[in-house]
Amino acid sequence: MASEGTIRAIERTFRIAEFLGTHGPVGLSAIATGLELPKSTVYRHLRTLEGEGYVTDDEGNYALSLRFLDLGERARGRHSEYRLAAEKVGELADRTAERAQFTIEEHGRAVYVHQQMGANAVRADTYPGKRVPIHTSAAGLAILSHYPRRRIDAIVDRHGLEAMTPRSITDPETLHDRLQRTRERGYSINDQGVIEGLRAIGAPVIGSENTVIGGLSISGPINRIEGQRLDEELPSLLLGATNELELDITYQ
Amino acid sequence: MASEGTIRAIERTFRIAEFLGTHGPVGLSAIATGLELPKSTVYRHLRTLEGEGYVTDDEGNYALSLRFLDLGERARGRHSEYRLAAEKVGELADRTAERAQFTIEEHGRAVYVHQQMGANAVRADTYPGKRVPIHTSAAGLAILSHYPRRRIDAIVDRHGLEAMTPRSITDPETLHDRLQRTRERGYSINDQGVIEGLRAIGAPVIGSENTVIGGLSISGPINRIEGQRLDEELPSLLLGATNELELDITYQ
DNA sequence: GGGAGCGTTTCACCACGCGAAACGCTTAGG
C-alpha cells in the first residue's frame, strides 16, 4: 500500500504536524478537510501528539509545540562542525554587511543551518531549517560541485530541477556547466535563482577525507553584488572564511 | 493499555526521536536496547521517519534531521507576540550586557522561546525550545504569578516541584510565598534555582484580556546581579522593556 | 427555536503494526 513496510499512522501524524506548521493554529475540522481524513482519525492523532507534548491545544485551536524546536536545536547541535560554521557565518555577515548562511544537503535538498543578517542585509524568509531545491542556491551548487556525478544524478532524478524563479537552472546540461565553472573558480554564483533581485556566492566546506560538510554563502541585492565586489572582494572574503573554517574543523 | 485512545506507534516514534536527540548519531541496535524494543520495530520506525525526511541515515548512523528545526521555527513564528518579544530580548541583552530571554508556559513547563547573550553574558546550555520546571525559573515564576490558584495547583499536581539545585523551590508553601512577593513588587527573582551561581529576575508579559503571554527575564552571575543593580537598575530596565513590549503587542 | 458547525465519543472490522526468528554481511580474534 504505502511505500513499503512503513508505518501509515506515523506518516499521517507528520502530515498533520506539517499542516499545523503551514496553517498556524487551526481547528480539528480544518485539518480533517484539508488533509481529507476522517475527523475521528485526526482527533486521535492530535490527542496523541498533545499527550506527547508536540502539539498545544488552546481551546480547540491546535498548534505546533516548541518541542519541535527542542528536537530541531538538538539536530543542529549534533555535529560540532555546524557550531564552528555558525561563528564564521557571523564573521561574514559582519564584514560584508550582507546576509551570510551555512547550508547542508539533506535528503537531496539544501537546508539552511545557520543564517545571520549583516547591517545592510535584505530581509528574506530564510530561516534555519528551511529547505530549497539544492540546484537553485549558491551554497547548494557549491556542495553539488564536490559530489561525484552519480550522486548528483541521483538527486536530480529524485527531485527534478524545479524552478523557483525564471532564472533558476532547469536543465541538467546547464547545471553541469555551472558546476564545472564552480569547480574551476572555487566558488558558485546564484544569480536570482531563488529570489528575484537577489544574487549569492557560495563555497563548499570540505571536511576530513575530502567529504563535503556543507556550504558557506553570502547573498545580497544585485545592485550591491556586482562588478569588482562580486568578482574579487566577496569571493576573497568567502574563500578566506571557508579556509579558516576547514582548519577549525580539522584542528578543533 | 496506553493512556487512552492514543496511538502507540506514534508514541514510540517520538521516543525514538527523543532518543536520537539526546544520544546523537547512533546505530539501530543501540536504540533498540536503549528503548527496550525489538530491532525490527525500531527499524520500521526509522525507515518511516527517514522516508518522511525527519531522520537521516549516514551509513547506519541515524540522526535527527533538520526538518524538526523547520517545524520548530514555524512553531516559534506562530504568534506575532513571540517575534516582538525577540526584539525586546535583544535590547535587554545589549543594555544589560547579561543574558536575556523570553519564556512561555507549555504543558506546565517553562520553555525558552528567545534568548540572547549580552557582551558579558555567561555561557549556559539554554537554547530555544529547552524546557525547565516552571517553578525554578524567574520567567516561569513571573508567569505563574498571574495564573489563578487552581491553574497553579494543576501544574504542581502534574509535575510536582522537582529541584534542579539545592536552592530550587520544592514545597508549595514557599512557592506561593514567592508568587505573592512577585505580585507585590511586579517582578520575580530566581536565586540559583536553575543553575548554581546564577541569579535571574523575570517579569510577566500581559497581553490582551489580562492573559499572560510569557515572561521576560535577565540572568547573570550572582556577583553581578546583587545590591543596587539587583534591587533597582535591572528591575527598572526589565519592567520598562516589558511595558514597551505589552504596548507593542497591543498596538502592533 | 432550529440548524449548522464544532469537537468528542462510540463501536465493529480487518488492515496493519508487531516481534521472534532467520538472514547476509562485516569485523575482530584466535
Added chain:
DNA sequence: CCTAAGCGTTTCGCGTGGTGAAACGCTCCC
C-alpha cells in the same frame, strides 16, 4: 584462515490496535 559475535536488514504469521462511519452533545448564529 576460520569462527563467532555483532551489525543492519528481511521475513512472516499473529492478533491487536488503528481505522472511519456514524451518532452525540454542545455552542453559536440565524
